[in-house]
Amino acid sequence: MKSKSVLLIEDNIELQELISTFLKDYNYNCIVYSEPFEALKEFEENHAKYSIVILDLSLPRMDGFDLFKKIKKIKNIPIIISTARDDIGNKIYGFELGADDYLSKPYEPRELVLRIDATLKRYKDSEELQINDLRIDLNKRSVFLENQQIEFTKIEAEIFFMFIENINKVVSREDIINQTSLKEDTKNRTIDMHVSNIRFKINDDSKESIYIKSIWGIGYKFCDNN
Known part of the structure; x- marks a missing residue:
C-alpha cells in the first residue's frame, strides 16, 4: 500500500x-x-x-x-x-x-x-484543485471563482479542462482541435476567441496573464503558479 x-x-x-x-x-x-x-x-x-x-x-x-x-x-x-x-x-x-x-x-x-x-x-x-482564487471540481467538472460558479460554454469547458489535465505543459492549437468538439477546419482565430472568453471568465488578463500563457506560434500553457 x-x-x-x-x-x-x-x-x-x-x-x-x-x-x-x-x-x-x-x-x-x-x-x-x-x-x-x-x-x-x-x-x-x-x-x-x-x-x-x-x-x-x-x-x-x-x-x-x-x-x-x-x-x-x-x-x-x-x-x-x-x-x-x-x-x-x-x-x-x-x-x-x-x-x-x-x-x-x-x-x-x-x-x-x-x-x-x-x-x-x-x-x-471529492477531487478538487485550488489554484489561487479558482476552485476546480474535477469530478463534477465545475469551476468556481471566489466561490461563484463560472458558466462555460461546452467548447470552453472542454478547452479549460484540457488545460487543467495538462497543467504547466504546452497545449498546441492542433491538440485543442483534435481533443475537443471543434471541427477539423477550425481557424486559429476561432480557438483564440474561445481562449479569450475563458480568460475573461476566470479573470485572467491576457496582457498580464496569471493562468493561461500564450506560447507564440504553438498554443497555450496553463500555469498553476507564478
Missing part, C-alpha cells in the same frame, strides 16, 4: 518525533517543519504530494491561523488543527476558516490517526 504524505507543522520537537513515528506505523509518510515560513515554501513547491496538513497554532514568527489561510490559498487541502488553544473562540474561528478537525493538546496519537483516516475518507470522493 502506498504511503500518504502528511505535512506536520509543529515546533515542539518531542511531539514532532512522537507523531511522525506513530504515523509511520500506520503507513503515513510524515514530513515535519517547525518554522512556518519554511513549511509554506515547501508546500508552495510540493503541494501536489501532500494529502493532509496537521497544523499547530502557536508557531514562531507567524500565527497558525495566518499560515492556515496561506496554505488554503495554494491548495484546498484538508487541515487538522493540533493545538493547546482549547478555548471555544479559537475552535469556532478554526472551523469558520475551513478546518476539517480541531484536536486540543494533549491527546493520544492514535486519536490523531483516526481523525486523519476519517478526514481523508470524506475527501476521497
Whole structure:
C-alpha cells in the first residue's frame, strides 16, 4: 500500500518525533517543519504530494491561523488543527476558516490517526484543485471563482479542462482541435476567441496573464503558479 504524505507543522520537537513515528506505523509518510515560513515554501513547491496538513497554532514568527489561510490559498487541502488553544473562540474561528478537525493538546496519537483516516475518507470522493482564487471540481467538472460558479460554454469547458489535465505543459492549437468538439477546419482565430472568453471568465488578463500563457506560434500553457 502506498504511503500518504502528511505535512506536520509543529515546533515542539518531542511531539514532532512522537507523531511522525506513530504515523509511520500506520503507513503515513510524515514530513515535519517547525518554522512556518519554511513549511509554506515547501508546500508552495510540493503541494501536489501532500494529502493532509496537521497544523499547530502557536508557531514562531507567524500565527497558525495566518499560515492556515496561506496554505488554503495554494491548495484546498484538508487541515487538522493540533493545538493547546482549547478555548471555544479559537475552535469556532478554526472551523469558520475551513478546518476539517480541531484536536486540543494533549491527546493520544492514535486519536490523531483516526481523525486523519476519517478526514481523508470524506475527501476521497471529492477531487478538487485550488489554484489561487479558482476552485476546480474535477469530478463534477465545475469551476468556481471566489466561490461563484463560472458558466462555460461546452467548447470552453472542454478547452479549460484540457488545460487543467495538462497543467504547466504546452497545449498546441492542433491538440485543442483534435481533443475537443471543434471541427477539423477550425481557424486559429476561432480557438483564440474561445481562449479569450475563458480568460475573461476566470479573470485572467491576457496582457498580464496569471493562468493561461500564450506560447507564440504553438498554443497555450496553463500555469498553476507564478
